[in-house]
Amino acid sequence: MKKIIKLEGLCCANCAAKIEEGVKKIPGVKEASLSFMTQRLTIQAEDGKEEAVVEAARKVADKIEPEAVFKVLR
Amino acid sequence: MTKKQKKMTARLAVSAVFFVAAMVSEEKITYAWLLFAVAYLSAGYDIPLKACRNIIRGQVFDENFLMTVATFGAIAIGSLEEAVAVMLFYQVGELFNDYAVNKSRKSIKELLDINPEYANVIREDKEEQVDPYEVEMGDTIIIRPGERVPLDGVIIEGASSLDTKALTGEPMPMEVEAGQNVVSGSINLNGVLKVQTTKLFDDSTVAKILELVENASSRKAKAEMFITKFARVYTPIVVGLALMLAIVPPLVLGGGWGTWVYRACSFLVVSCPCALVISVPLSFFGGLGAASRRGILLKGSNYLEAMASLDTVVFDKTGTLTTGEFQVSQVEACRGTKEALLELAVLGEYNSNHPIAQSVKAAYQKPVDTGRIGQVKEISGYGIQAQVEVDGKWHELYIGSQKLMDRQQIAIQDPVSVMGTTLYLADETGYLGAIVISDTVRTDVPEALAGLRKKGVRDLVMLTGDKEEVGKAVAQKLGINLVYGNLLPADKVLKVEELLKRRASGKTLAFVGDGINDAPVLARADVGIAMGGIGSDAAVEAADVVIMDDAPSKIVDTIQIARKTMAIVKQNILFAIGVKVLVLVLVAAGYATMWAAVFGDVGVSVIAILNAIRALSYRRK
Numbered sequence: 001m002k003k004i005i006k007l008e009g010l011c012c013a014n015c016a017a018k019i020e021e022g023v024k025k026i027p028g029v030k031e032a033s034l035s036f037m038t039q040r041l042t043i044q045a046e047d048g049k050e051e052a053v054v055e056a057a058r059k060v061a062d063k064i065e066p067e068a069v070f071k072v073l074r
Numbered sequence: 075m076t077k078k079q080k081k082m083t084a085r086l087a088v089s090a091v092f093f094v095a096a097m098v099s100e101e102k103i104t105y106a107w108l109l110f111a112v113a114y115l116s117a118g119y120d121i122p123l124k125a126c127r128n129i130i131r132g133q134v135f136d137e138n139f140l141m142t143v144a145t146f147g148a149i150a151i152g153s154l155e156e157a158v159a160v161m162l163f164y165q166v167g168e169l170f171n172d173y174a175v176n177k178s179r180k181s182i183k184e185l186l187d188i189n190p191e192y193a194n195v196i197r198e199d200k201e202e203q204v205d206p207y208e209v210e211m212g213d214t215i216i217i218r219p220g221e222r223v224p225l226d227g228v229i230i231e232g233a234s235s236l237d238t239k240a241l242t243g244e245p246m247p248m249e250v251e252a253g254q255n256v257v258s259g260s261i262n263l264n265g266v267l268k269v270q271t272t273k274l275f276d277d278s279t280v281a282k283i284l285e286l287v288e289n290a291s292s293r294k295a296k297a298e299m300f301i302t303k304f305a306r307v308y309t310p311i312v313v314g315l316a317l318m319l320a321i322v323p324p325l326v327l328g329g330g331w332g333t334w335v336y337r338a339c340s341f342l343v344v345s346c347p348c349a350l351v352i353s354v355p356l357s358f359f360g361g362l363g364a365a366s367r368r369g370i371l372l373k374g375s376n377y378l379e380a381m382a383s384l385d386t387v388v389f390d391k392t393g394t395l396t397t398g399e400f401q402v403s404q405v406e407a408c409r410g411t412k413e414a415l416l417e418l419a420v421l422g423e424y425n426s427n428h429p430i431a432q433s434v435k436a437a438y439q440k441p442v443d444t445g446r447i448g449q450v451k452e453i454s455g456y457g458i459q460a461q462v463e464v465d466g467k468w469h470e471l472y473i474g475s476q477k478l479m480d481r482q483q484i485a486i487q488d489p490v491s492v493m494g495t496t497l498y499l500a501d502e503t504g505y506l507g508a509i510v511i512s513d514t515v516r517t518d519v520p521e522a523l524a525g526l527r528k529k530g531v532r533d534l535v536m537l538t539g540d541k542e543e544v545g546k547a548v549a550q551k552l553g554i555n556l557v558y559g560n561l562l563p564a565d566k567v568l569k570v571e572e573l574l575k576r577r578a579s580g581k582t583l584a585f586v587g588d589g590i591n592d593a594p595v596l597a598r599a600d601v602g603i604a605m606g607g608i609g610s611d612a613a614v615e616a617a618d619v620v621i622m623d624d625a626p627s628k629i630v631d632t633i634q635i636a637r638k639t640m641a642i643v644k645q646n647i648l649f650a651i652g653v654k655v656l657v658l659v660l661v662a663a664g665y666a667t668m669w670a671a672v673f674g675d676v677g678v679s680v681i682a683i684l685n686a687i688r689a690l691s692y693r694r695k
Contacts, residue, residue, distance in 0.1 A: 011172055013352035014137070017302035033294065036352070037179060037359040063131045 001050050005041040007034070007061060007068040015065040022060035028053045039068075076176065082169050089117035089162050097155060110154040114145070118161035122146075135309055137164075137346045144342035147320075148668065151332045151339075156668040160343055167676030171352055174683045178356060178690060182363045188240045188259040188280055190224035206258075206275040217267045223258050226278045227269040234265030241283070242623040243369030259283065282614045286371055287362075293374025297643050301354045304651075305347035312658070316341035319662060333664070340661040340671035344654050348675075353646040353682035360689030361639030368692070369622035370632050377618045380601045381636035385581030386573055387531050387629070390566070390595075391538035391545060393588035394605055394626065395552070396513035400429055400495070402437035404510035408487065415507045419499060421447050422460040422473045430495060433511050456481060457497075469501045479505070515552065518627040523553055525630035529637075532581075535573060537566050566595045574600070584619075586629065592616075603629060631694060639689045646682045653678050 010016055016036035023032040023041065028049035034041045041061075045053040058070045075083070089112075096109035118141070125138040141164055148157035193206045194216040201216060206224040209215060214230070217223055223236070235247035238260040247263055250256060256269055259280035275281055320338035324331045358375035365372055372378060392398050407415040420438040423431035424447055448461030448468060457474015472482055476498060479486050484500045486508070499506040523534055535556040538545040542559025549557040558569050570585055577583050585592070585599035593616035596602030604617030605624055614620055621628045657674035660666035 011175065012137075012348070013355060014302075014305055014347055017305065017351060020302075021306075036355045037175070037182075039179075064133060066127075066131075 001045055001047060002074075003043045003045055003050055003054055004073045005043070005054070005057065006071045006073050007039045007041055007065070008071060010036065010039045010065060010068040012065060019061050019064050022064065023057045026053055026056040026060070029057075032057075040073075075173065079169060079173060079176075082165065085116050086162065086165055086169065089113045089158075089165075092116065093158050093162060096158070100155075107154060110158050113158045114161055117158070117165050118145070121161065121164075135313065137348060140309075140313070140342045140345055144339040147335055147339035147342070151335050153336060153339075153668065156336075156339075160668060160672055163672045163676045164343075164346075167348075167679045170680050171348070171683060174687060175352070175356065178359060178363070178687065181690065182359065182366075188222070189284060190222040190258060190280060193224035194218070194221075206278075209271055209275065211271055211274055213271050215269050215271060217256075217262045217269060219262055219264050219266070221262050223256050223260050223262060223269070224278075224280075225269075225271045225275055226258050226273045227256055227271040229254055229256060229267055230270050231268035232265050234267050235263045237261040237263055241279070241369065243367060244623050279614075283371065286373060286614060286620070287366060293376050295358060295375040295379040295643075297379065297640075297647065298354050298358060298375060301350050301647065305351050308347050308350075309345050312341055312345035315658075315662075316345065336668065337661050337664065340666070340668045341658060343668065343671040344657050344661070344674040346675050348679060350647065350650045350682070352679070353650070353686045354643055356683060356686040357639055357642045357646060357689045360642075360686060361635055363690050364639075364692040365632060365635050368628065368631055368635075370628050370635075371620045371622065372632075373618050377601055378636045378639050380582045381584070381619070381632050382640040383581050384526075384529070384531050384584055384601075384633060385577045386533040386535060386583040387526055388535040388537060388570060388573060388583065388585045388599065389554070389626075390585075390587040390592055391536055391540065391548065392513060393590065394516075394586050395519050395536065395548070396515050397624075399514050400433040400511050401514050402433055402509055403512045405507070406510075407507040408505055409507070412507075415499060416509065418462060418464070418471060418506070419473055419497065419509055421462045422450070422458050422471050422499075425450060426452070426458065430497065430511055434497070434509065453478065472500045473497060513548075515548065516624065516626060518625050519552060522626035522628075522630055525627060526633075527553070529630060529633050532578070533573070533576075537561055537569055539563075563591050563594075566592065567598055570595050570598050574598075584629070586626065587617075603632075631692075634694070635692050638692065642685055642689050646685055649685075650678050650682050 013036045016034050019041070020032060020034040023029060023034070023043060028046045029043055030046060031044040032042065041057065043053060043057060054072060061068060061070050092109050092113035096106050096113060099109065100106045121138050122142040125142040128136055128138060141161065145157040145161050148160065190206050192203050193209050194201050195204050195209050196214045196216065209225055215224065215227065219234070229250060229252045231252055233251035235249050236256065237247050238257065239245055241257065241259050256267065258278040316338040319341060320335050324334050358378060361378050362372055362375065389395050405412040405416055416434070416438045419434050420442055423434050424442060424444065446463040448463065450458060450460040452458055453474065456478040457472065460471045460473070461468055462471045472478055472484070474497065476486065476496070479498050479500060482500065484505050486498055486505050495511045497509045497511060499508065526534060533556055534554045536545055536549050536554045538559050539561055540559055542557065545557045545559040561569065570583070574583055582600040584601040584603050585595050586603045586605060587596055588605055596604060596616040601619055602617045603619045603621060604614070605621045605626065619632060654674050657666060657670050661671060
């Protein structure tokens with residue numbers, strides 16, 4: 001399943017790259033991409049693991065860029 | 075400016091005032107350090123705090139940490155002026171980054187402000203205003219002047235003009251009337267329209283476009299990936315060098331700790347990778363925005379990269395180079411005038427609804443005296459046999475393919491043209507002449523192909539399901555150098571694979587199709603370009619680049635935008651890395667001060683961003 005998350009207030013391009021790297025390492029993530037400009041994090045997660053993946057991604061984002069608000073769009 | 079940005083501006087203004095005051099009075103008063111302290115704290119009191127917080131969270135080496143160490147180091151060795159300058163200018167740079175990024179996010183958002191907010195739906199004879207999501211397929215909706223078309227549908231009542239500029243980049247309004255399709259996202263300009271919806275909102279054009287554009291930057295260009303990888307190694311290396319610079323030379327050469335710590339702190343200032351990391355996605359984003367303003371949607375910045383180095387462009391003939399509409403292109407009369415021959419053809423074909431007959435009728439614009447048409451017999455697969463009156467005498471007329479002429483044992487002259495379909499005419503006395511009907515070439519195809527050649531595209535290729543001779547004739551006229559005919563849809567994939575092997579290394583191949591039946595080919599090419607994306611989901615799904623109107627010349631625009639964007643990206647990468655390395659070398663050798671380091675960080679960042687913003691503007695050359 002594809003999950004789309006918006007990181008509102010993401011203002012550091014290097015952090016975006018770090019978050020993307022971090023999310024890619026979460027178990028259950030097949031593919032992840034974070035666009036700094038659109039502030040959208042797109043995750044291809046393995047079926048059934050979506051919830052856990054999103055929670056882990058939230059932690060990664062909070063750790064690296066605590067100012068960005070983590071909003072699950074879909 | 076946002077609230078946060080306004081607050082920051084005020085803080086920086088205060089800081090700047092105290093900074094100047096401190097510098098002026100440094101020699102005169104003993105408490106000048108207090109002024110420096112106020113200037114420092116006003117500009118960046120939060121930076122050391124953030125650095126601490128992030129270290130606790132396990133994030134070392136972020137820019138907050140680097141700036142904190144650099145400024146604290148400068149303070150420790152008594153370079154107060156530099157410490158404040160570093161902090162002040164770092165924050166100015168950050169503010170500028172923030173402003174530029176927000177601004178370009180906003181301008182793209184405005185560009186794509188095509189989302190309809192509501193729909194007026196008729197339920198139980200009453201009109202209701204609802205969210206477009208709630209409208210069912212087949213519902214009737216009302217669209218008033220000034221309103222946005224919320225869902226794709228068919229007009230059942232009314233006529234109007236639609237503004238499709240936001241969708242196609244086409245400034246001329248489109249005239250529509252009952253029976254025609256309307257596309258969601260366009261704006262109704264004057265008449266009231268009653269429309270029956272044909273899709274759910276999620277499947278409507280507007281939803282598809284928004285989805286595509288919002289996901290656009292998730293497919294990243296190689297340059298973008300390079301820069302994030304570079305940043306990941308760059309910062310630790312520079313920090314490592316800084317550490318060595320602070321410790322090794324004083325130990326080896328003895329003494330002079332202050333000088334070397336100063337140089338090490340300058341290193342830390344330059345070690346921030348932000349200028350690089352931010353300017354590259356910003357440039358690509360600008361490029362994607364410039365393209366969508368012209369009705370060209372790209373699914374990722376990697377396709378901008380690919381479009382910049384096109385070498386081969388493969389076109390599907392029907393629907394792409396040609397409109398798929400047939401027109402009389404040539405009339406060859408053997409006896410009598412061309413006019414008379416066309417008239418005979420119209421009389422014979424008058425009652426036929428075949429597309430060929432339609433185009434013959436369209437070519438003959440005069441009224442037809444139906445009293446002159448006698449018995450008409452359709453000979454399936456061959457043509458038509460009709461009785462027609464000419465000058466008071468009835469003739470037996472044969473109109474059709476070469477097979478019909480063969481069957482009637484009528485000798486025809488050499489085929490007049492290989493382009494398109496030839497309609498032969500004969501009567502009981504013999505051969506009369508021929509009419510050639512061919513597919514119309516899109517008006518801006520010659521311009522598009524000439525433009526592609528000018529941009530250095532080596533091979534222009536045409537694939538067609540038609541006979542190869544027909545294709546060749548069209549191709550020759552247009553300046554296409556390779557033609558493959560008699561192709562089934564599956565053959566097209568094989569041909570494209572063959573062509574992929576032929577292209578020069580480092581170059582790319584694009585396939586241009588209309589999205590109907592060519593999804594596998596679109597997917598196989600380096601770049602799949604679909605035309606006429608409006609209303610065709612298949613095209614939007616399968617292609618990498620969607621040209622919203624039917625203009626092949628937009629491919630040339632895309633190349634131009636792609637090249638400009640790539641040039642900006644390269645300039646930024648070279649400039650930023652170049653300046654940073656130069657500053658590092660000069661600082662290490664003692665030829666540059668911490669001020670140069672500030673330029674290497676903030677100055678480079680600002681210049682790179684200003685350069686990146688250029689990508690958003692595009693003018694056709």
